[in-house]
Amino acid sequence: MDKAELQAFMESHFPQVAEDFRIEKLDVGEITVRLHVSEKNLRPGGTVSGPSMFSLADVSIYLAILAMIGPQALAVTTNCAIDFMRKPEAGADLIGTARILKLGRALAVGDVLIRSDGNPQPVARAGLTYSIPPKSG
Amino acid sequence: MDKAELQAFMESHFPQVAEDFRIEKLDVGEITVRLHVSEKNLRPGGTVSGPSMFSLADVSIYLAILAMIGPQALAVTTNCAIDFMRKPEAGADLIGTARILKLGRALAVGDVLIRSDGNPQPVARAGLTYSIPPKSG
Amino acid sequence: MDKAELQAFMESHFPQVAEDFRIEKLDVGEITVRLHVSEKNLRPGGTVSGPSMFSLADVSIYLAILAMIGPQALAVTTNCAIDFMRKPEAGADLIGTARILKLGRALAVGDVLIRSDGNPQPVARAGLTYSIPPKSG
Amino acid sequence: MDKAELQAFMESHFPQVAEDFRIEKLDVGEITVRLHVSEKNLRPGGTVSGPSMFSLADVSIYLAILAMIGPQALAVTTNCAIDFMRKPEAGADLIGTARILKLGRALAVGDVLIRSDGNPQPVARAGLTYSIPPKSG
Numbered sequence: 001m002d003k004a005e006l007q008a009f010m011e012s013h014f015p016q017v018a019e020d021f022r023i024e025k026l027d028v029g030e031i032t033v034r035l036h037v038s039e040k041n042l043r044p045g046g047t048v049s050g051p052s053m054f055s056l057a058d059v060s061i062y063l064a065i066l067a068m069i070g071p072q073a074l075a076v077t078t079n080c081a082i083d084f085m086r087k088p089e090a091g092a093d094l095i096g097t098a099r100i101l102k103l104g105r106a107l108a109v110g111d112v113l114i115r116s117d118g119n120p121q122p123v124a125r126a127g128l129t130y131s132i133p134p135k136s137g
Numbered sequence: 138m139d140k141a142e143l144q145a146f147m148e149s150h151f152p153q154v155a156e157d158f159r160i161e162k163l164d165v166g167e168i169t170v171r172l173h174v175s176e177k178n179l180r181p182g183g184t185v186s187g188p189s190m191f192s193l194a195d196v197s198i199y200l201a202i203l204a205m206i207g208p209q210a211l212a213v214t215t216n217c218a219i220d221f222m223r224k225p226e227a228g229a230d231l232i233g234t235a236r237i238l239k240l241g242r243a244l245a246v247g248d249v250l251i252r253s254d255g256n257p258q259p260v261a262r263a264g265l266t267y268s269i270p271p272k273s274g
Numbered sequence: 275m276d277k278a279e280l281q282a283f284m285e286s287h288f289p290q291v292a293e294d295f296r297i298e299k300l301d302v303g304e305i306t307v308r309l310h311v312s313e314k315n316l317r318p319g320g321t322v323s324g325p326s327m328f329s330l331a332d333v334s335i336y337l338a339i340l341a342m343i344g345p346q347a348l349a350v351t352t353n354c355a356i357d358f359m360r361k362p363e364a365g366a367d368l369i370g371t372a373r374i375l376k377l378g379r380a381l382a383v384g385d386v387l388i389r390s391d392g393n394p395q396p397v398a399r400a401g402l403t404y405s406i407p408p409k410s411g
Numbered sequence: 412m413d414k415a416e417l418q419a420f421m422e423s424h425f426p427q428v429a430e431d432f433r434i435e436k437l438d439v440g441e442i443t444v445r446l447h448v449s450e451k452n453l454r455p456g457g458t459v460s461g462p463s464m465f466s467l468a469d470v471s472i473y474l475a476i477l478a479m480i481g482p483q484a485l486a487v488t489t490n491c492a493i494d495f496m497r498k499p500e501a502g503a504d505l506i507g508t509a510r511i512l513k514l515g516r517a518l519a520v521g522d523v524l525i526r527s528d529g530n531p532q533p534v535a536r537a538g539l540t541y542s543i544p545p546k547s548g
Contacts, residue, residue, distance in 0.1 A: 013181060044150060050214050051192040058187055077187050078381065079403060081218040081355050081492030083520050083538055085513040101524075101533050102496040106380055107352065107405070109494050111522070111536060113512075122512050125522060127494055127538055129353060129403070131381070215518065216540060218355030218492050220383050220401055222376040238387075238396050239359040243517055244489065244542070246357050248385070248399060250375075259375050262385060264357055264401060266490060266540070268518070287455060318424060324469055324488050329462040351461050355492040 001067050002026065009066065010059075013073050021059050024095070029103075031064040034117070035094040046090025048123075053094065054082060057112040057126035060098035065108050065130055068100065074133045075108075082126035089116040094123070106132055138204050139163065146203065147196075150210050158196050161232070166240075168201040171254070172231040183227030185260075190231065190251055191219060194263035197235035198247040202267055205240055211270045212245075219263035226253040231260070245269055275341050276300065283340065284333075287347050295333050298369070303377075305338040308391070309368040320364030322397075327368065328356060331386040331400035334372035339382045339404055342374065348407045349382075356400035363390040368397070380406055412478050413437065420477065421470075424484050432470050435506070440514075442475040445528070446505040457501030459534075464505065464525055465493060468537035471509035472521040476541055479514055485544045486519075493537035500527040505534070517543055 001009065003023045011018040020041075025032040033056065035041070041052040058077055065075060088094060098112040107129055114124040138146065140160045148155040157178075162169040170193065172178070178189040195214055202212060225231060235249040244266055251261040275283065277297045285292040294315075299306040307330060309315070315326040332351055339349060362368060372386040381403055388398040412420065414434045422429040431452075436443040444467065446452070452463040469488055476486060499505060509523040518540055525535040 016177065016179070040153065042153070044210065050195050050217075051188040054191045054217075055188040073181065076224075077221050079218075079220050079353050079355075080187075080191075081216075081538060083216050083512075083540065084214050085520050087213075101494075101536055109496050109536070111538075125512055125520070125538060127492060127522075127536060129494065216490050218401060218490075220375075220403065222383050238357075238399055246359050246399070248401075262375055262383070262401060264355060264385075264399060266357065290451065290453070314427065316427070318484065324491075325462040325466040328465045328491075332461055347455065350498075351495050353492075353494050354461075354465075355490075357490050358488050361487075 001070060006063050006067060009071050010063070017055070023063060026067055029064065029068065029100040031060055031067065031098050033060040033063065033096045033098070035096070037091070037093050048088040048094060050084060053084065053088070053114055053124045054080065056094050056096045056114060057082060057124070057128060060096040060112050061110040061128045061130065064098045064100050064110060065103070068103055069132065072132065075130050077128060078131045079129040080126055082124055084124050086121060086123045088123045089119060092116040092118060108132055138207060143200050143204060146208050147200070154192070154196070160200065163204055166201065166205065166237040168197055168204065168235050170197040170200065170233045170235070172233065174228070174230050185225040185231060187221060190221065190261045191217065193231055193233045193251060194219060194249040194261070194265060197233040197249050198265045198267065201235050201237050201247060202240070202245045205237065206269065209269065212267050214265060215268045216266040217263055219261055221261050223258060223260045225260045226256060229253040229255060243269060275344060280337050280341060283345050284337070291329070297337060300341055303338065303342065303374040305334055305341065305372050307334040307337065307370045307372070309370070311365070311367050322362040322368060324358060327358065327388055327398045328354065330368050330370045330388060331356060331398070331402060334370040334386050335384040335402045335404065338372050338374050338384060339377070342377055343406065346406065349404050351402055352405045353403040354400055356398055358398050360395060360397045362397045363393060366390040366392060382406055412481060417474050417478060420482050421474070428466070434474065437478055440475065440479065440511040442471055442478065442509050444471040444474065444507045444509070446507070448502070448504050459499040459505060461495060464495065464535045465491065467505055467507045467525060468493060468523040468535070468539060471507040471523050472539045472541065475509050475511050475521060476514070476519045479511065480543065483543065486541050488539060489542045490540040491537055493535055495535050497532060497534045499534045500530060503527040503529060519543055
């Protein structure tokens with residue numbers, strides 16, 4: 001799947017969240033995704049909430065996997081380990097850069113680095129595992 | 138802090154999310170928190186989203202720590218490792234049971250087991266670390 | 275498999291490490307394993323090394339899974355998240371208490387609490403995922 | 412600290428394990444470390460054990476931190492999340508490539524990619540947090 005197909009897939013399958021995310025760049029096994037930060041993502045002081053960062057990490061890996069295996073709405077996260085390292089900048093979008101490290105028959109593993117737009121220092125880092133359902137006939 | 142104080146603290150400091158959570162039970166180093174599942178927490182098929190489960194884990198540990206050290210809005214999550222084990226039941230609230238395993242001067246560590254209300258099988262399990270800011274004068 | 279069968283399995287399949295571990299207690303989905311701490315497990319100051327604690331966590335979950343599914347030497351760890359919370363006591367064995375939270379067809383998830391023998395405070399906590407190979411005809 | 416100083420520090424402070432590891436490359440915030448795989452690191456079938464991979468990840472981040480802050484034997488691992496993705500090759504050394512993502516006053520965070528020597532595919536990936544003791548005097 002290419003950028004347009006992935007974005008369309010997300011809009012049809014995850015209408016609740018699709019408008020929050022935009023795919024910036026897509027290569028084989030790598031993806032860059034923007035989280036449009038809005039009021040609902042914020043915590044006191046203007047910082048972006050932990051669940052929003054988790055969400056960006058999760059969506060980035062999911063889309064990078066789909067780009068490689070095609071539309072599999074049923075791929076599910078089985079594990080995520082996330083380090084929160086710095087406070088995201090108030091008012092800036094978040095940029096997640098993800099790479100797939102293993103794409104197996106049943107499991108896929110990737111990691112994500114998250115930055116505030118315009119600032120090179122990472123605010124969070126996550127490793128995720130997805131379970132890929134067996135292909136039905 | 139007791140249940141009422143914690144609930145009030147959450148409402149004044151985190152008005153965006155406070156109404157989603159209710160403290161069900163509080164003991165020394167242990168807490169049970171309910172996530173009122175609503176439309177915004179759902180994914181296709183009626184299952185509760187990963188970020189919602191992360192959020193419940195995060196809030197549960199945060200409140201369990203505050204119960205022990207008093208109102209410290211600035212305690213921040215530094216790490217979370219979460220295993221998603223089963224699909225939450227459609228339409229059921231989520232119940233998080235958290236315990237604090239270490240409460241140090243600078244770091245607190247706890248873990249959380251999450252279940253769908255009315256079902257004993259865990260849907261997710263998480264371990265979290267919080268950084269506790271030094272007490273100012 | 276019961277305690278004696280598990281201990282025998284370990285000795286025949288993992289002779290390099292079997293003598294370091296002793297199963298103290300075994301219930302359905304729960305196990306207590308002792309790591310006999312010796313010179314090779316120690317770091318300066320007499321504390322037990324991180325890899326030794328990782329090893330105890332890993333073995334405990336592995337044995338708890340085998341107790342439920344039978345001898346499957348090929349079950350492999352896919353993920354471990356471990357929190358080191360306190361310095362283990364110098365000269366004391368380590369006791370790992372593990373429980374299986376999910377035993378699926380392809381994946382098993384469990385967690386482990388590690389203590390120094392004779393001291394109730396946890397020194398480490400870990401969550402692990404194992405991949406279980408499909409049964410061959 | 413440069414390569415020679417780090418290697419010497421390891422030999423004087425961790426004589427039990429220093430001979431197993433060799434620093435291959437050192438840059439600011441990045442390090443490449445080789446684990447000389449020997450009999451004691453192996454499991455049935457010739458594969459390298461999980462604790463050995465954990466150990467390489469742990470040592471790599473530790474040395475990368477020391478290179479930046481100087482000899483601090485007391486820096487301790489507080490958390491490690493490790494994904495085991497492929498079976499290491501029988502008889503090959505392991506190569507860990509680590510980078511420091513955050514070096515704070517009290518906490519340092521880094522991640523490590525582990526490969527079998529001569530094979531570009533990662534066998535494991537880990538994220539680690541170290542607690543850095545306050546400078547005395």
